[in-house]
Structures are given as structure tokens and as C-alpha cells.
Amino acid sequence: MTGTLYVIGVGPGDPELLTLKAARILREMSCICVPKGREEGSSLALSIVKGALNLDGKEIIEAHFPMKKTRRQGARGKGQGINPSGHAVFDDELDIKWNETVEAVLSRLNKGTDVAFITLGDPTVYSTFFYLHDRLLEIDPALTIEIIPGVSSINASASRAKISLGLADEKIAVLPATYVENLREIFQNFDTVVLMKVHRVFEKVVEILDAMSLTANAVYISRAGMEDEKIFRDIKALKEEDMNYFSMVIVRK
Amino acid sequence: MTGTLYVIGVGPGDPELLTLKAARILREMSCICVPKGREEGSSLALSIVKGALNLDGKEIIEAHFPMKKTRRQGARGKGQGINPSGHAVFDDELDIKWNETVEAVLSRLNKGTDVAFITLGDPTVYSTFFYLHDRLLEIDPALTIEIIPGVSSINASASRAKISLGLADEKIAVLPATYVENLREIFQNFDTVVLMKVHRVFEKVVEILDAMSLTANAVYISRAGMEDEKIFRDIKALKEEDMNYFSMVIVRK
Numbered sequence: 001m002t003g004t005l006y007v008i009g010v011g012p013g014d015p016e017l018l019t020l021k022a023a024r025i026l027r028e029m030s031c032i033c034v035p036k037g038r039e040e041g042s043s044l045a046l047s048i049v050k051g052a053l054n055l056d057g058k059e060i061i062e063a064h065f066p067m068k069k070t071r072r073q074g075a076r077g078k079g080q081g082i083n084p085s086g087h088a089v090f091d092d093e094l095d096i097k098w099n100e101t102v103e104a105v106l107s108r109l110n111k112g113t114d115v116a117f118i119t120l121g122d123p124t125v126y127s128t129f130f131y132l133h134d135r136l137l138e139i140d141p142a143l144t145i146e147i148i149p150g151v152s153s154i155n156a157s158a159s160r161a162k163i164s165l166g167l168a169d170e171k172i173a174v175l176p177a178t179y180v181e182n183l184r185e186i187f188q189n190f191d192t193v194v195l196m197k198v199h200r201v202f203e204k205v206v207e208i209l210d211a212m213s214l215t216a217n218a219v220y221i222s223r224a225g226m227e228d229e230k231i232f233r234d235i236k237a238l239k240e241e242d243m244n245y246f247s248m249v250i251v252r253k
Numbered sequence: 254m255t256g257t258l259y260v261i262g263v264g265p266g267d268p269e270l271l272t273l274k275a276a277r278i279l280r281e282m283s284c285i286c287v288p289k290g291r292e293e294g295s296s297l298a299l300s301i302v303k304g305a306l307n308l309d310g311k312e313i314i315e316a317h318f319p320m321k322k323t324r325r326q327g328a329r330g331k332g333q334g335i336n337p338s339g340h341a342v343f344d345d346e347l348d349i350k351w352n353e354t355v356e357a358v359l360s361r362l363n364k365g366t367d368v369a370f371i372t373l374g375d376p377t378v379y380s381t382f383f384y385l386h387d388r389l390l391e392i393d394p395a396l397t398i399e400i401i402p403g404v405s406s407i408n409a410s411a412s413r414a415k416i417s418l419g420l421a422d423e424k425i426a427v428l429p430a431t432y433v434e435n436l437r438e439i440f441q442n443f444d445t446v447v448l449m450k451v452h453r454v455f456e457k458v459v460e461i462l463d464a465m466s467l468t469a470n471a472v473y474i475s476r477a478g479m480e481d482e483k484i485f486r487d488i489k490a491l492k493e494e495d496m497n498y499f500s501m502v503i504v505r506k
Contacts, residue, residue: 009408011272019404020276020305021269052273122404124411124418133415147412149478151272151375151402155262158377159400162386165377171432173443174425182442189435190426225402 003109005136005143007129009122009150013044013226013246015051017151025148026053029116031108033061033101035128044246045118061108061115063101065128102135109143122152126176126196153246154194157221161231163252165192177249180204187212193251199243206235214251222247256362258389258396260382262375262403266297266479266499268304270404278401279306282369284361286314286354288381297499298371314361314368316354318381355388362396375405379429379449406499407447410474414484416505418445430502433457440465446504452496459488467504475500 006025011017018026026032026049036043043062049055108115119127124147136143154174158165166172170191177195179186183205186193198205198220209215220232223246232238235249259278264270271279279285279302289296296315302308361368372380377400389396407427411418419425423444430448432439436458439446451458451473462468473485476499485491488502 009404009412012402014274016274016277017272017402019264019270019272021267023273024269122408122412124408124416126419126421127417128420130417130420133417145415147415149265149270149404149408149412151262151404152408155375155377155402155405159262159375159402162398162400163377164380164383164386166379166427167381167383168379169429169431171429172427174419174427176422176424178422179424186442189439 001112002140002143003112003114005105005109005145006114006116006148007123007133007145008116008118008148009127009152010045010048010118010120011151012121012153012156012224013048014156015048017156017225018048018052019148019150021148022150023052026055026116026118029058029114031059031061031113031115033063033105033115033117035117035119036062036064045120048120049118061101061104063104064097065101098131098135101132102139105132105136106139119150120153121156122150123147124149125152125154125174153224154196154248157224157248158250160224160229161219161221161233161250163192163219163250165194165250165252177201177205180208183208184212187214187251187253191253195249195251197245198249199245199247202238202243205249209235209251214253217253218249218251220247220249254365255393255396256365256367258358258362258398259367259369259401260376260386260398261369261371261401262380262405263298263301263371263373264404265374265406265409265477266301267409268301270409270478271301271305272401272403274401275403276305279308279369279371282311282367284312284314284366284368286316286358286368286370288370288372289315289317298373301373302371314354314357316357317350318354351384351388354385355392358385358389359392372403373406374409375403376400377402378405378407406477407449407501410477410501411503413477413482414472414474414486414503416445416472416503418447418503418505430454430458433461436461437465440467440504440506444506448502448504450498451502452498452500455491455496458502462488462504467506470506471502471504473500473502 008022034043034046119129172192173186173190174194177198218235220235222230261275287296287299372382425445426439426443427447430451471488473488475483
């Protein structure tokens with residue numbers, strides 16, 4: 001019998017934000033697969049789980065993903081970016097890394113061992129897990145995959161900053177701050193705009209906020225709920241060293 | 254010493270989706286305030302907590318909120334909808350109900366008792382708690398309020414349907430399906446659109462999806478993770494009786 005793959009959102013950073021379900025399943029698992037990107041060279045997801053649970057005696061599979069070019073080609077139009085075998089086409093280096101992880105996970109599942117794949121925040125919000133998901137199902141469409149939702153960094157950041165993301169009939173937009181050219185229109189049409197990965201284009205974002213008289217409506221939150229959390233209600237007071245990958249700006253009209 | 258108000262997201266329905274933090278704080282509290290809307294006449298948030306914890310001996314304050322007209326007036330422009338005392342103006346019936354809850358919560362806090370206010374899903378996502386938040390701070394700006402994030406019904410629904418809400422640089426829009434007139438534009442500009450409260454305007458939404466050849470990209474999820482969960486990948490197979498307040502449509506291009 002093939003094992004089940006549990007994809008588990010471990011929340012945004014505070015080990016206490018693991019769900020009861022995540023904690024129970026992780027306790028039951030003998031094998032945990034951990035994504036490991038460039039960020040600080042260690043897995044934040046694993047350190048969150050270790051903050052809540054004793055993992056002694058469990059097998060830990062480290063999945064190294066260079067954190068770049070993770071756009072799924074072919075996602076935007078039928079046929080495009082799909083190679084003749086029907087697999088999505090990836091950047092070469094990433095492709096090799098993903099295949100290693102796919103093989104490691106499948107070999108355990110095929111022996112009947114359940115595997116937990118842990119992912120920061122919630123698995124459905126900008127988690128690279130979904131690349132793995134598609135590949136695994138291409139190889140074995142009968143695979144049992146269960147996704148356990150977690151607290152997303154967006155909700156945790158809004159909670160820490162005490163901002164409602166939406167009330168009643170309000171509209172919320174979530175976007176990586178790479179679409180600066182559309183930003184004015186989005187600010188006009190939405191009540192709340194969450195800008196992810198904002199460190200990349202921070203100056204341009206401030207320029208647009210200023211031009212739209214929205215600077216006072218913006219809050220910058222970095223590493224919500226973690227020991228080195230930072231919240232800036234005056235985003236112009238932000239310095240280069242305050243910015244990092246785990247940050248966002250929430251603009252609430 | 255004034256007590257602390259803990260606003261706790263209890264997740265979308267499955268008691269195991271409570272966080273460890275929510276469970277710990279709720280165990281420590283002697284007083285729990287529970288919103289109770291018209292939906293089925295009982296509090297879903299309370300039944301979730303009861304599914305995970307023993308609440309014997311705790312005081313339960315029921316806060317009755319008629320679930321209507323919860324738009325915060327004055328939220329869109331300075332001065333509008335604010336009465337001379339500086340308080341937001343509400344629909345009369347709601348106003349009385351909210352004031353009763355505010356008084357009940359404040360009287361416990363002023364005695365030095367901590368209070369937990371539980372809310373479905375995540376407190377920052379369409380939770381009426383934020384009306385209470387603003388009122389409480391108007392009366393006592395020094396009040397300590399801690400917001401404990403939870404798993405949002407959006408993330409839980411996406412997990413159950415195995416849909417990624419966003420990958421890499423993709424854009425996500427979340428909106429109550431009351432803005433049907435703007436829907437085409439939003440479908441064009443966003444990779445994923447989450448339509449909340451879709452039961453109200455379902456036929457109109459299907460019409461727009463059809464016109465844009467997006468019907469096959471839509472999934473309907475009702476009561477994600479609960480015993481009577483329903484997932485329709487063919488949204489045209491949906492019948493009137495399949496629809497309810499705790500449902501959404503996720504459209505993924």
C-alpha cells in the first residue's frame with residue numbers, strides 16, 4: 001500500500017501558530033520533508049516545527065530549492081511551456097533539484113511510509129509545494145495527497161498590525177510588488193492591497209503611494225510574530241537593513 | 254489592573270484547525286465571548302472550540318449580532334457617518350447589540366478578568382470583530398487587545414480543493430460577489446479570484462464566467478473541512494440547496 005503525502009502549513013513563524021492537526025500529524029510521521037532555500041541557509045519551516053515538537057528519531061529529508069525562477073511555465077496558456085512528455089518545463093538547475101525531491105518522496109511513499117512535507121505559512125499561498133504537487137501527480141495520478149492549511153503570513157501580519165484585511169463588502173488584492181505599473185489602478189479599485197516581496201521595489205512603491213496620498217495608509221510588517229518582528233506605521237522611516245524576504249506592506253484605504 | 258482582550262481566530266470549522274496558541278489561551282481564560290448570528294441560530298465558532306476543548310466552568314457571553322448592514326459608515330471618507338460624539342454611526346438595531354457586547358466585555362476587563370473573543374476563520378478576514386475593536390478603543394484607548402490569527406476559510410477551501418491561490422508573481426483578488434459589474438475586469442487582471450458570499454449572485458457570476466470561457470476554471474467549495482463539506486468542480490451541477498453562507502468560488506486561470 002502506498003503511503004499518504006501530508007502537505008502541512010506550519011504557519012508564519014511562531015511555533016504556537018501550528019494547528020492542532022499539523023502537530024498531531026507531524027507527531028505521527030516517521031519522515032518529514034523540508035524545503036530549504038537560500039534564505040539564511042537553514043529551513044525556517046523546520047525550526048518552527050522544532051519549536052513545538054520533539055523530532056528525535058524522525059527521518060528528515062532536506063529538499064534544496066534555489067529560490068529563483070519558480071514561475072510555472074505553461075500556467076498561462078494551454079500548450080505553452082509544456083514539453084513533449086507533457087511535463088512542465090523548468091529552469092535546468094531547479095528541474096534537477098525538484099526531481100531529486102520527487103524521487104526521495106516517492107521512494108518512501110512507495111514503501112508504504114507516510115511523508116509530511118512542511119511549508120511556511122499556508123500551502124496554498126505562494127508555496128513552491130504546488131510545483132511538487134503537479135509533478136508527483138504526473139508520475140502517479142493515484143497518489144493520495146492531503147493538504148493541511150495553516151495560518152498564512154498575510155493573516156499573521158494583519159493581526160500583529162491590528163488591521164482588518166476586509167469588512168463587509170470590501171475587496172482585497174494580494175500581489176507580489178513586481179507589478180508596479182498596475183499599482184495605481186489596483187489601489188483605486190481595492191479597499192485593501194497586500195504587497196508581498198516589497199523589498200525589491202520599495203522606492204517605487206513609496207513613490208506611487210505618495211502620488212496617491214496613501215502613504216499614511218500603509219503599514220510595513222516584517223517577520224510577523226517572530227522575535228525580530230518589525231512593524232513600521234511610518235514606512236518612510238524604514239531603512240535598507242529593516243527589509244527582508246519575509247516582509248509585506250498592507251495598504252488599507 | 255485591566256484585563257487583556259484576546260481576539261482568537263478559531264479556524265474555518267474543523268476543531269483540529271485551532272492553533273496551539275488559540276487552544277492554550279482558551280484553556281487559560283475564564284470568560285469567552287461568542288458571536289452569534291442568525292446562521293442556524295447557534296454559534297459555529299463556539300461549537301468549533303467545544304470540539305477541541307472542555308469549556309466546563311467558563312463563563313460564556315453570547316453576543317447576538319443580526320448579520321446585516323455591517324458596513325462601517327465613515328470608513329470611506331473623513332467625517333461621514335460619524336456622529337457628534339465621534340462614534341461611528343450604525344444601523345439602530347445593530348448599534349444597540351454592539352453596545353451591549355461592548356459593555357459586557359468592558360465590565361469583565363475592568364475587573365481585571367481577561368476575555369477571549371472568538372471569531373470564525375481568521376479575525377482579519379471579514380470578521381465583524383473589527384467593529385467591536387474600534388468601539389472598545391474609542392471608549393478606552395489604553396486597552397490591551399491581542400489578535401491571534403487563525404486559519405482562514407479561504408486557505409482551508411483552497412487546501413481542500415487542492416488549488417494554489419498564487420505562485421511566484423501571481424496576483425490574487427478576494428471579493429464578496431456583490432461587485433458583479435467589475436468582475437470581468439478583475440478576472441482579466443488577476444490570476445486567482447476568490448468570490449465570497451457567492452450564493453447571492455450565483456447566476457450572474459456563472460453568466461460572466463461563461464462569457465469569458467472561465468467556467469471550467471471555477472471550483473465551488475462549501476463548508477470546507479466540515480462534515481457536510483461540498484466541492485463542485487462543475488459549478489453548473491450546483492443546485493439551490495447546495496448553496497449556503499459558508500461557501501465560495503475560486504477561479505484560477
